[in-house]
Amino acid sequence: MRAFVMKTIGETGFADKPVPTDPGPNGAIVRTKVALVCTSDTHTVGGAIGERENLTLGHEAVGVVESLGSEVESVSVGDRVAVNAITPCYKCDNCVRGYTSQCTEMLGGWKFANVRDGVFAEYFVVNDAEANLARIPDGVPDEKAVYTCDMMSTGFAGAENARIPMGGTVAVFAQGPVGLMATLGSRMQGAGLVIAVESMPQRKELAREFGADEVVDFTETDAVEAIRELTDGEGVDSAIEALGAQATFEACVEATRPGGTISNVGYHGEGDYVKIPRLGWGVGMSDKTINTALCPGGKVRMKRLLRLLERGRVDPTPMTTHTFGFDKIETAFRMMKTKEDGIIKPLIRFD
Template sequence: MKAFVLKEPGVVGYEQVPEPVLTPYGAILKPVAVAPCSSDVHTVFGGGSRKAPNLVLGHECVARVLEVGEYVTDFVPGELVAVPAITPDWRAKSIQEHNFKHASAPFSGHQLGRTQPGVFSERFLIPDADTTLAKIPEGVSLEQALMCVDVVTTGFTGAQNADIKFGDTVVVMGIGPIGLMAVAGAAHLGAARILAVGSRPLCVKTAYEFGATEVLSYKDGDIVKQVMARTDGIGADSVIICGGNDEVFAQAIDMVRYGIGTVSNVNYFGGTGNLPFPKFSGGRGMAGKTIRTELAEGGRARIERMLSMVKYGRIHPEKLVTHHLNGLDQIEDALYLMRDKPADLIKVMVTME
């Protein structure tokens, strides 16, 4: 069957790959809508761990069930489902220790398009359907469901790990798709003031629609100084890092409050080496600032909760989909759109049927 693959670092293309083999608890699915992610861009162009030759890319997908294994009870052929980007092995021992994202190895929850074939193909396998696939409620659109499988859950993960309380001041660094959903998540968790950091006009407009009270730009000067000036020198209660280079990690520590502040990171920092830790704003190691670094929450229950937020009108992630393409052959163009980020782009959806 045909699939869009990583041939070697920096080189992608279409290849014939083996058909998926059904497992007793698994399901074989046909993609209906997919979306390349910034993580796919990092995988292809940003280095990182070595990947298998001709690895099928992709982890954002709404799909139709083609076949189910003999032990699958909750899904049937023909059903349209949301496929979470994070698919933990729920049978791994460390799941019982609540290690849902790194249970059997580092990043073991992030398997699609990384350690197992992804979704950018004519058909693909999910090894454990009942614990992984998510039911799509009536009335939820294809765009909405597709955004929930990764972008919504990742942004909300950033907000949840920021320890936001009613009335807090929160900074969201980066207002691409993930940052915009972190803004929405922070608003729903009770943040009174949300300072979003970004400059692309479409993203600025959308940040206000999702709940930002102010948008700050690096073009207007040092972002730490801007935040500290707006908080009377105290700093933000929480900072959520959703984009940027290595420098933003130190900036987040600089601008979060002493004693009770939390930095929540869901940003991918490519390459090797070290992230900077500022000694002074870090209290020379004694500032009482909490730093949390998390992979997105995944699995069936999580994504069905995100879909419920959509069904009942709490969030409107369809606003993120600015570009529509059609057909497996268009995935390469969609990937380059995500890499090059034209001014009118937030997310691109590729429909497959």
């Protein structure tokens, strides 16, 4: 079968790999239907997690169950299923403690296109399938369902961890796909005022579409100042970091009122340190809390996210700015790196 792989650091391409046939007692094999390219795929190829050889890329996909291990009972061959980017084992210490994204070790729940082949192939293998596979409801098309794999789960987690009081105020820094879902998630958590921070015109527009009451363009004004003005000088109850940069992280701490919460979902890829502004943090005594998260996985999370699609609460498809066949994935991949043509998420079709 064809697989789109990281050949080595900095190099991608198609490879021919054998169709998987043995899922093991607890695994499953899925035939890929649609997938999304993620910016983190480009980080991986750039060397963020070190060297890999012919590793199949991709961690956002839905498909059809091709075969199941002997111990897997809750889905059937032929079911249309979604699987999260994070596939915990659900039996190691960290999983049993409840921190499934940290399966076995820190960030270890992330297995696809990291420690095992990813989903950009005609078939992919899912570990611990009983806990990780969710059937997609009939009314939910693949093109929507695929957003549950990472974008909705991660972005919403940003909002959930932000502990937004009903009617409270929240600032979401950066309106890429995760930030946009954090904006929408904040609305869905009952925020009374959602302030999106972004400078790119298309993303500013999408931010409003997904529920931002106010959009602050940090190229035109000081974001922290603007947030304070919009909140009668108080700062926000909660700030969500959806970029992974020193400037936005720092602004999150500054813009949050005492007792508030900074919820980080951005991937911080650079430097030895991410720095907390000492005075904005109240010299360590401000009752401000800094939370972090890696995309929550597992079949229950997936079912709940799919229910939001099924019941019409959420339509993430305005983020699908481009669509490609699998044979054109290299173009999608390149565009995701350059962010050209206003790309947000490119959808890949496998049939």
